[in-house]
Amino acid sequence: MADNFFLPQASLDTLFAALAKDGRRILAPTDRDGRTELNPVDKPADVAKDYLQTILSAKEAAFPKVERLMSFTTGSKSVDLVDAEPHALPTVLFGVRPCEASGFRALDAVFNWDTRDRFFNARMEALAVIGVACTRKDDACFCTSVGGGPGSTAGSDILLTPVDGGFLAEVLTEKGKAMAALAPEAFKADPGLEKKVVDVPVAFDQPGLTRRLKDRFEDGIWVEQSLRCVGCGACAYVCPTCVCFDIVEESDAKGGHRLRTWDSCGGHMFTLHASGHNPRETQAQRWRQRVYHKFSYYPERYDMLGCVGCGKCTRACPVDMNLQEHLAEAAQA
């Protein structure tokens, strides 16, 4: 059970200062050159006003677009390997939405599936999340269709819900308590505040979709839906739950580095084998992979969905491949 408090708007300054004093970096949505981006901030005034969501997702904080895994130097008769150390700064993610906060769970499922990924885990251990519930949405949002909600506490250590003059603060986890304890004077007794969030109607029957996918693999629907897809990486790269990565090496005669980078099922090189064979040769097969990975394979393997309904992919797609709409269509006959 969460401990509820009232956090006056002015007390945010106290909280931010206390977090900084504790040596934590604060990442929050900022408005830079007209774009809502996640950036380090010093004070609440740096945080974007009236944002819906950032363009890219919060997954960057635990799974950056490029990460060095190891380095090597090549001698005349030897190769020296040096493991890279995770670059995990104590970080507070402030102001992420409930959908994204819950997205880390889907990353965790893969990064801790059989091997515990050092890099992801080091970053997650150093990360605490202060989510902010949604009082606004747009047509791309569908969190409530995938088990989330605009006021969902999942994934947040503290969840703030805007109320008159400040926030209702739900302190949810040990990490949340530790943050609150850094600035006890900021958290006032809850006078019985009402948690009011935006209404997001359920758009499709997700359990029905997951069942329906079982016999839809060879259906022509994937060809039809994907005709306009141009096969880029935008949807996967903005997605808080897309976890596919590529491992590449950059080297010269003297040595080099092994890097992990984001990968995307949109691109035609995705799952291309060294033999030249690709089991997902056409855009339709790759689009199908996107849907199945999130709504069939994830439930099957990890007992959860690989999508939190944030709608970022829909907003980012250059050709408006509206995910919610395609899922609703696929859930039907």
Next chain:
Amino acid sequence: MDLREKSRQLLESGDVKAVIGYEQGTMGARRPAFVKKAEKADRLVFDEACAQNLATYLTRPEIRKLGRVAITARPDTLRAILQLMAERQVKEENVLALAGDGTVELASAQAIEEHLATSAKELPARDREILERLSKMDRAQRWAFWQGELSRCVKCYACRNSCPMCYCGHCTMDCNRPQWVPVASHALGNLEYHMVRAMHLAGRCVECGDCGRACPVGIPIHLLTFNCEESVHHQFGQRAGASSKLDYALSTFRPDDKETFIR
């Protein structure tokens, strides 16, 4: 007659196998629609909000194998079609452009060229504003501007994949034996990618702005290729998309070249 009626006729008569057009999308957007059956033509819309350059679909394998298609075309799309013809990627007999309000049939390269001669190109206000700012900067400031912008790039390749002139099945970016350009989206990987892209579009960019429109993180990346295109125009006196018979300025030798060193 309107576009929907025209499309129905074209599909019913078998004149074209599909109409590539726009339909109503999410949040007021227009998006590509592929209409293969006459009874589906009612989805089509063609208005000011239709921004994407649909010519990019003409070279996709799924579309190529259909045979002759009609395509609703704004002037940018028409220029891209001409340039694709000049580069021998699209055959005149395989495309019917529907221009104007969507009912003006342009069935040949010549018809497209004549139609284009009557339309003037104007830069959108945001582009003009950025170019204005850039023109007041010195080289170091411009470098800083682009470094700031490119630091946002995630190398999703939406700019490449939405560009009608980026039709290569296997792009230099994808060559990994050896890997010419770093895969990673770090400073060097981003810079090399965008340099290669800008150079490869110099003299070929039809200045539709679709790459910039596609960028999820809002980088005005089209201004790089615009600039290269303008410089080719300035140096060689020709513009991509002006004609279906155009030699590529950067790889064509002419005995009467104005530069003496090359003769």
